[in-house]
Amino acid sequence: MDEHNEQELAEIRKVLKELLVTNLNLEDIEPEQIKDDEILFGQGLGLDSLDAVEIVVLLQRNFGLEVKDMKEGKKIFYSLDTLARYVLENRKQ
Amino acid sequence: MDKKSPEFQERHRGNALGFWIFGFFLRIFGLRGAYGFLHFVCLYYLLFDRPAVAGADAYIQRRFPGGGFIRSRWRVYRLFISQGKQLIDRYAAIAGLVQFNIKAEGEEQLAELLRNRKEGLILLTAHIGNWQVALTTLRNLNRTVHLVMRPEDNEAVARALSLSRESDFIRIISPEADLDGVFQIMNALKQGDVVSIMGDRKYDFDAIDVSFLGAMAYFPYGAFVIAAAVGCPVVVLLPAKLSHKKYLIDVHNVLQPCYSGAAGKKESLRPYVQEFSNILSNYVEHYPYQCFLFHDVWRN
Numbered sequence: 214m215d216e217h218n219e220q221e222l223a224e225i226r227k228v229l230k231e232l233l234v235t236n237l238n239l240e241d242i243e244p245e246q247i248k249d250d251e252i253l254f255g256q257g258l259g260l261d262s263l264d265a266v267e268i269v270v271l272l273q274r275n276f277g278l279e280v281k282d283m284k285e286g287k288k289i290f291y292s293l294d295t296l297a298r299y300v301l302e303n304r305k306q
Numbered sequence: 307m308d309k310k311s312p313e314f315q316e317r318h319r320g321n322a323l324g325f326w327i328f329g330f331f332l333r334i335f336g337l338r339g340a341y342g343f344l345h346f347v348c349l350y351y352l353l354f355d356r357p358a359v360a361g362a363d364a365y366i367q368r369r370f371p372g373g374g375f376i377r378s379r380w381r382v383y384r385l386f387i388s389q390g391k392q393l394i395d396r397y398a399a400i401a402g403l404v405q406f407n408i409k410a411e412g413e414e415q416l417a418e419l420l421r422n423r424k425e426g427l428i429l430l431t432a433h434i435g436n437w438q439v440a441l442t443t444l445r446n447l448n449r450t451v452h453l454v455m456r457p458e459d460n461e462a463v464a465r466a467l468s469l470s471r472e473s474d475f476i477r478i479i480s481p482e483a484d485l486d487g488v489f490q491i492m493n494a495l496k497q498g499d500v501v502s503i504m505g506d507r508k509y510d511f512d513a514i515d516v517s518f519l520g521a522m523a524y525f526p527y528g529a530f531v532i533a534a535a536v537g538c539p540v541v542v543l544l545p546a547k548l549s550h551k552k553y554l555i556d557v558h559n560v561l562q563p564c565y566s567g568a569a570g571k572k573e574s575l576r577p578y579v580q581e582f583s584n585i586l587s588n589y590v591e592h593y594p595y596q597c598f599l600f601h602d603v604w605r606n
Binding site: 238254261262263265266267269270279280281286287290 | 484485486487488489491492493496511512528531532535536570571572
């Protein structure tokens with residue numbers, strides 16, 4: 214990945230962290246406290262399936278992305294990093 | 307699942323021999339014959355199935371407060387018989403032995419809602435009446451109906467009552483599928499389908515406490531989170547058995563959950579869950595022996 218893409222990925226991660234904190238009502242968590250490779254569900258951020266609903270909508274509203282493939286969805290939603298990479302790769306198409 | 311848990315025992319109630327006997331009575335003596343045999347079976351459950359009685363009694367004590375022991379047990383017995391009759395009806399309908407007269411109230415409004423929007427809608431129901439028979443009337447909507455329900459793990463029940471079978475317009479989404487389930491629900495709504503969710507038992511999901519039959523009860527609010535996120539309406543499905551072969555399906559209650567700015571997301575959904583609880587309260591007021599919660603929703 215070139216330097217430009219790395220910068221863009223970092224920017225997307227930052228935006229996603231802010232969106233997650235705002236949209237999921239994550240109490241007592243600041244966006245900068247979320248690690249770049251933070252696992253989203255179960256361990257890590259401890260999100261649940263209802264939070265996944267919010268993330269699906271959040272991706273659609275903010276990046277125009279729809280997760281249609283369920284098997285893909287699990288991989289995409291694994292961590293903040295996988296989510297950011299999905300946004301980066303698909304936003305450009 | 308713990309074998310002593312009420313949920314495990316509930317899901318393993320009924321066996322192939324039992325269904326065969328009921329099928330025999332139904333074919334030889336008709337509905338009334340099968341209903342008659344039911345009285346003995348329900349007496350057995352009343353006397354020996356403590357978890358079932360305890361589950362039913364939680365509702366009976368709230369619906370008919372201060373009834374005394376004998377009267378409460380009589381009401382539990384009536385509730386068992388009422389549910390048994392509806393299970394027999396379902397079996398008879400699936401086997402094609404009896405034609406039921408099903409009248410739908412609000413069906414035109416429901417069709418209109420679907421016609422006027424790209425996304426689908428959520429059909430919120432509960433363990434009341436014969437909701438499985440009610441769903442068959444939705445065939446007229448010409449939309450796929452996705453049932454969010456746990457797969458039936460009692461083979462005899464699944465075989466006899468077709469709970470887990472998918473028909474040409476019904477698909478099953480398992481809530482145990484976790485994220486997969488969420489994606490399936492979201493995709494179904496996006497493509498304009500109907501998603502049917504049970505809104506009265508919280509299982510392992512988050513719940514909101516709202517007033518129900520005079521005390522605070524815990525109802526899951528997942529359906530409302532999904533509706534608010536997608537921006538789709540929630541239509542409440544209320545099925546009721548009116549007489550021997552007559553059913554009424556009421557789908558005229560429509561809720562449109564959305565988040566309000568000031569309150570947190572969970573809090574801003576509370577009024578909608580309360581509204582659903584009020585609709586259920588009104589239903590059990592009219593049909594006290596068609597509420598098959600069999601679960602203490604008043605205990606967190």
